[in-house]
Amino acid sequence: MDLRLSPDAVKFRDELRAWLDENLERPYTEELLDPKHDEDSLVEVRRNFQRKLNDAGYLGMGWPTEWGGRGATAVEEALLRAELAIADAPQSPNSLGIGLCGPALIHHGTEEQRQRFLPAMLSCDEIWCQGFSEPGAGSDLAGIRTRAEPDGDDFRIHGQKVWTTLGPWSDWIFVLARTDMEDRYGGITFFLMPIDQPGVEMRPLKQISGESEFGEVFFDNALAKREHIVGKLGEGWRIAMTVLGFERGGSTLLPSAEYGRQIDCLVDALSASGEIERADVREKVGALIVENEVLRANGMRTLASVAQDLPPGPESSIDKIFWSEYHQRLTDTAIELMGPQGQLLVTSPGARKDVDWMYEYLWSRAGTIYSGSSEIQRNIIAKRVLQMPTK
């Protein structure tokens, strides 16, 4: 066992911290609270910070250097995300492009596609959104029904996608669509499509938080050019699975870092009110910290396994269930402990200004649903890990 960071990793983290001290003007929650901002200008804040990160070499961590990436290790990527969360830095508006579409192009795209798309992705000149999930398919990605009909050399797309992050601000979308209605896995193709064209309609989808970070997109005879197919026809499922697998290491330290920051802010609030002196409050906060440290330990273990290039074990389903369900408990308990003040919207006078607790509380309800619901993850554990029988 060795859980210590390598000297290189420590150096990387220390440089990053110094860079953040210098370059992050203020926490994103403060940006949110600045009355000068609206939804559009907040996206610009995020875009601008992404450009700064890119200029400093902190973007496309896993991409090869020839494409503007850093060729960084999984540990470095994990540290980057954790430190950004601790600093409450603006989140990238292009994370799905860089995390999923970029790797798809690097591994499966043509030279032309790479040259055309990768630089503008990193620089955030073009924002990408994801067209994987569908309203009818839920957690079953192979069940998608969006179809691509041949139109000369090209294709015409018909269907609907949901959970489209930052759709209204996106320029391009990468889409899984059926080029064969019969072949469940082999009939899916990976397309790149511009959003500003006839037949593509982006609709903001209001979430329970009242925001519309996610949207829906409707395709009605939208054009997908043959030159914008990634890989071959029918390879879309395989490519999607591969690039989703690349995500394995980078997020290992993120949840515990993010929740750790939230716990810190909770402790601040309870110290200010004096409630932290009560034994019952201490016990509840202590239990939250314990659970977050176990989450961190799980993350360290997964990261170690990625760093060693070990084959994936049960950890991705365990980690997903753990962080998503824990975040519900954390926000639920935090709000309860903060009393009436804890109920206030972050914009309300008298509210704590360091965490948008109401948003976090509501957002935590999505965590157990997207990217494979808790139910699906438990099925995976029971069947693949514990090898329990099917009827």
Add this chain to the structure above:
Amino acid sequence: MDLRLSPDAVKFRDELRAWLDENLERPYTEELLDPKHDEDSLVEVRRNFQRKLNDAGYLGMGWPTEWGGRGATAVEEALLRAELAIADAPQSPNSLGIGLCGPALIHHGTEEQRQRFLPAMLSCDEIWCQGFSEPGAGSDLAGIRTRAEPDGDDFRIHGQKVWTTLGPWSDWIFVLARTDMEDRYGGITFFLMPIDQPGVEMRPLKQISGESEFGEVFFDNALAKREHIVGKLGEGWRIAMTVLGFERGGSTLLPSAEYGRQIDCLVDALSASGEIERADVREKVGALIVENEVLRANGMRTLASVAQDLPPGPESSIDKIFWSEYHQRLTDTAIELMGPQGQLLVTSPGARKDVDWMYEYLWSRAGTIYSGSSEIQRNIIAKRVLQMPTK
């Protein structure tokens, strides 16, 4: 709504309390701790107290008076059981006889059977055990495989029964056995059998508490006489279901009364140690009380429904899941709060002597398994109450 006890019920309860003051020599837990006792003499303590109850007219509460019962209301029966629990009175060694077999005879037996069996049941001269559950059938009573083969006018029984309460001290057993292997429900017959005969072997089955209150019984060509069949051939399933339904009202107030006593004893222990002053301890004890009061409210509601002769609703599955899972939380938390002392066997020097916490802790693990496991009860709720679809 009216949750107040009727004047008659209040009178019944007050008389009962006065009678208990007079006639219960000491709590059963004290009997348990008396070194003069062994397993046999403890059964005698229980038998003797049952005789006292019977002499005072507190046994066979729901039986008609012509058979020595009281013809009492469901409310009175529920009050009796609750008061006995609060007083920590010795439990009847014949409760399944009186609760299940007696009603079966009264409603479905012959005059000869009633005269032969009912008086000795109430007087506890003959102890009865139940032969319903089987190792292979679990929660599925219609799945029993013990078979009754014709032998002249009579039958020969082959098979095995489990969860046989007080088997080693019993004189008679009432048994469900198959007289028809094909007819799932209509092939089951209700037999009465003496235990002291060739072909009946009682084996104590050691439980995780180290005790053997339950046993197994093996039938190998044991004789079941035709005159000891209750009802007709093939009516066993229907009779069993009917008498199990009689149980509906009597136990409604029992769990909350019993657990209420346990909570009282917990509060005593925590008051003695001073731990009750801690806010975290208070919060946990308070939550235990809240939950027990909700259990009590559920019980009152069920009892009110029985008292009104309303058709059964979802309450029996709800109540079963609630009390059994709550008892696990209660004992788990109580032991934790009592610290090292809470870990002591009741017989150990320095242990609290009012509750046998270790026994209760372990016994609580059985509650979610017997009489229809928590899983079965949830299936029932989902299917019968919520009418959720089957695949």
Add this chain to the structure above:
Amino acid sequence: MHFELNEDQALLKSSTRELLESESPIAESRTVMEDNPDGFAKDLHAQLGELGYLGILQTEDAGGMGAIAFAAVLAEMGRVAFPGPYMDVAVAVRVLEDCGGDTAAKWQQAAASGEKIVVLARGENMTNADDTNVAATFADGRVTGRKVFVPFGAQADALLVDTVQGIALVERPDAGWNATEQTTLDHSQRFAAIDFDDAGELLCDASKGTQVLADAARRATLGASAVMLGCMESALESGVAYTKEREAFGAPIGSFQGLQHRAADMLIKTESTRSAVFRAAWAEENGEPDAGYVVSVAKAWAGPSSRFVCGQSIQLLGGVGYTWEYDQHMWLKRAKTFESFYGSTRASTENVLASSTHLNS
């Protein structure tokens, strides 16, 4: 013993459901929340007054219908996440009656009829809703101090202010309240912090006021528990209904045992809450000595239980459960907000422990 509503109460319950279904179904609750600056429909509030709903907690002689009716009505309102100060006004009406005197009587009539909005202004602690210490004072005909999280305080025509000297009535000044909106998770539940330096009138002194306010708090605790019960009912019903329609992996998702057992747990919590709430309502209505105890039991139980049921209702729906368009969030937000007010889970649990002297049944 019987647990069912009596004929009058059952009729009230069904007519309330009809009224809300026609005048204010949950879609309307959403519209009010989004578009109505007051956070409630004034017309409908006035209608509730005309129909006698606002006077429900008054003594029988004054036209009240009792705590069981109150709980039954509020459970119906919870079902549609009904927005507005109904409960707060109903409680205040009874406080006015309990205070007595001409001014109180005048306002009692105005509030019960729905003409005027009158609510209590009690808490002063931003981080503890159960803190009953007050610093606000009444002196020389003026009320001074600061109250926080006054429900629909900004919309009120008069406030019943808990002061060191007793309960004082303050009418809205011509210039309006010196109010700061306090927006919570449940957007339709309006709160305000209000700074007082206004003319007022003492309705009853502190020695009497303490009991009057304790009674009011107990009734509000009961009412909030009933609202949460209603939220749970709807969340359970609509969640389960969805699982019967929605298909995945070739079968309705409601046929999967994982969701079936979850739904069973939701039913257990919901029905147990019903038992606890109506046991408490019965005790309150009949002046049972343990009314405070069983009311606190109901609230301490309803809080976490309603969060569970309403949260799991979102989970049953999956992705669409997370959208504004579906109703699940309305119930979750109401439940979560109500848990912290009108007797928090912690305060209710403490009250249970404090009132339990070895729990003899």
Add this chain to the structure above:
Amino acid sequence: MHFELNEDQALLKSSTRELLESESPIAESRTVMEDNPDGFAKDLHAQLGELGYLGILQTEDAGGMGAIAFAAVLAEMGRVAFPGPYMDVAVAVRVLEDCGGDTAAKWQQAAASGEKIVVLARGENMTNADDTNVAATFADGRVTGRKVFVPFGAQADALLVDTVQGIALVERPDAGWNATEQTTLDHSQRFAAIDFDDAGELLCDASKGTQVLADAARRATLGASAVMLGCMESALESGVAYTKEREAFGAPIGSFQGLQHRAADMLIKTESTRSAVFRAAWAEENGEPDAGYVVSVAKAWAGPSSRFVCGQSIQLLGGVGYTWEYDQHMWLKRAKTFESFYGSTRASTENVLASSTHLNS
């Protein structure tokens, strides 16, 4: 970064499993519990000494193998609910080394070799195992006082007694200890209350002793967490194995989603405990500044988690899970008892909170 055991540790783990499978499988643990008046097999304890297991926590120079090896061995022991004072003696051996001096060295050798049983006698509070206040004294060559819940105290050849003056060694008097057996849920874990009025020798003074005992307590906390991990492993494995064989309603019960999701939860708890325990073991072994913090995290987590997993293992088996014959109760009892000792869940949680100064990673 890597999380796997190194070659030596992995070899130790597999040879420990082989040793226990051949010499002391769980059936043997049951036999010892039922029939052995000492509660453990002395021969096997001596064998553990010969094989170097008892000296595992000594410094490397003295032949120790480190905290990771210690945790790996104890997890194996947890798997078979291994009875006996192994962990307590291993911790005491290190205390003797840390105290230093001739007497300590002599006893260190005797305890590490398995010839003598030496354990710590610390607690004096019947209702709080984490109370470190001591009243026992050492004066004029005698130790007086009362210690409770001394693990295998009645079986010990010498006790290391925490006194106001420091750590004193008391050899078993010729007349035997003045001991009262304290029988707990876990029958195989023997405890005794011991009254001292015996000749003793001070091994180290209080100023040094405080640190030595704090180190010992931390190691015992780690060890207990590892034992609980082992219990969970076995409870999960045997519970899931049963669901694959047992049929009901025409299918193996393991095919029902309700049990599948339960088993998944058991796996999550078990694997998370593994992460926490070995993270803590690594920190302890490497003298990381946060070792006390992460050790407490592991224990605070392992307690409730092991109760859940071991309890649900009984539930997976149904009726037979409630019988003495099946092994499930062995793990549940060990886990439940260990939760209250060697740093209770509460004390561990408090320690986590106290050591967490805003948790910078």
